[in-house]
Amino acid sequence: MSAVVALDVGGTGLKGAVVDRSGRLLCAERRATPRDEGPQAIAEAALTFAGDLAAGGPARDAGGTVHVALAVPGLVDDTAGWVRLAPNLGWSDLPLRTLVEERLDLPALVWHDARAAALAEGMLGAARGARDWLLVTIGTGIGGAVIADGRALHGTRGAAGELGHIGVAPDGPLCACGKRGCVEALASGRNLSVRYAELTGEADVAAEQIVARAERGDVSAQLVWETAVGALAAGLAGCAALLDPELIVLGGGVASAGDRLRDPLARRLATEVRFPPAPPLRTAALGERAGWIGAALAGWQAAGAEPGEVARWTL
Incomplete structure (x- = not known):
């Protein structure tokens, strides 16, 4: 075969x-x-x-x-x-x-x-049957894909969907792309660890550990996580206003936090997007x-x- x-x-x-x-x-x-x-x-x-x-x-x-x-x-x-x-x-x-x-x-x-x-989630996963939707991948970095009428948009230079490099904090931390305050610089798995280390002096704490510590009341972890969720919400709000997707799928390692990411992100997104209403969020099925x-x-x-x-x- x-x-x-x-x-x-x-x-x-x-x-x-x-x-x-x-x-x-x-x-x-x-x-x-x-x-x-x-x-x-x-x-x-x-x-x-x-x-x-x-x-x-x-x-x-x-x-x-x-x-x-x-x-x-x-x-x-x-x-x-x-x-x-x-x-x-x-x-x-x-x-x-x-x-x-x-x-x-x-x-x-x-x-x-x-x-x-996005091809996988659209054919086999969380977006099966959807025609206009966004995928956000939150891992070491942050990427994304825009699906319009069932087809992935590429853009002139292959950069369509790069949510991670939307600027949301002009005075924020330096991103790997060379710009300050990108969504990725505040919300990627790697940069969650960097931000937490800056606050606590404890290096190499993984994103999932930071989420768990935030739930247990760790003030530094809560600050890092809330900042990340806010940055993601700001970036997605611009995408939602421009593209009016029927749904947003959250994938990548950080999205494995499930409800601990999706619920606060949905609340923040609802305050950022009023018209049209904020699209529903789904966690990627294929992880x-x-x-x-x-x-x-x-x-x-x-x-x-x-x-x-x-x-x-x-x-």
Whole structure:
């Protein structure tokens, strides 16, 4: 039946999978992103990981790899397969598709990670049946995808949906993009940890721990979390006013907080958006798997599978 290798390249981890045409998961693995070693090391780690999956037993047993599909954060030219800018990975003008194809001698595609996740959530997850909606991915960084009439908007340079780099606090902290006060600088998982460390001196406290401490009454954690929720609400309010979506789906690692994020965010968003009314919020159904599932869907569609065929997957 053959297989597609799907890889979700994140600022913290690389999530890989091998999926056959019926949607059967043959292999799943996660490796650390070597951020401390620099952008070239990250690229090499992604290429090596994809190569290992393509050459591994599950792919061989399925009849070989027909496509390699990567989901990547930042400004991504999906058509050309170039990563124009990925601040959290240190990449700039990287011809990633060409690098993969030359290394593995296999056809490859490169998609923006949020657009890949949106494909997965729209076909198999929380937005199934919706035509006009937004996906927000809140992880190491913050990305997003705009779905209009069932199709993902790309923009002139592949930057449509970059909620994370909407400015909401002109005097706020410096973002990885070089601007101050972006939503990402205040609300991403990595920057939640940074802000908490600045207040307490305690480094490397993960976002989920900060949320738990806020619930237990930790004043510093409460301040960091409330600031993050406010920044997200401000960014989403602008998107809602401009696009009038039928719903907003919250994905990524920080969104695993579930009601602890969705409920206060919905309350803040309702005060920010009066006309039209604020759209409902849903937590992504596929969680952190959405990036590689979307990449696998895209890979199989590129290899000739029909949308109706992959829409029956049960991953």
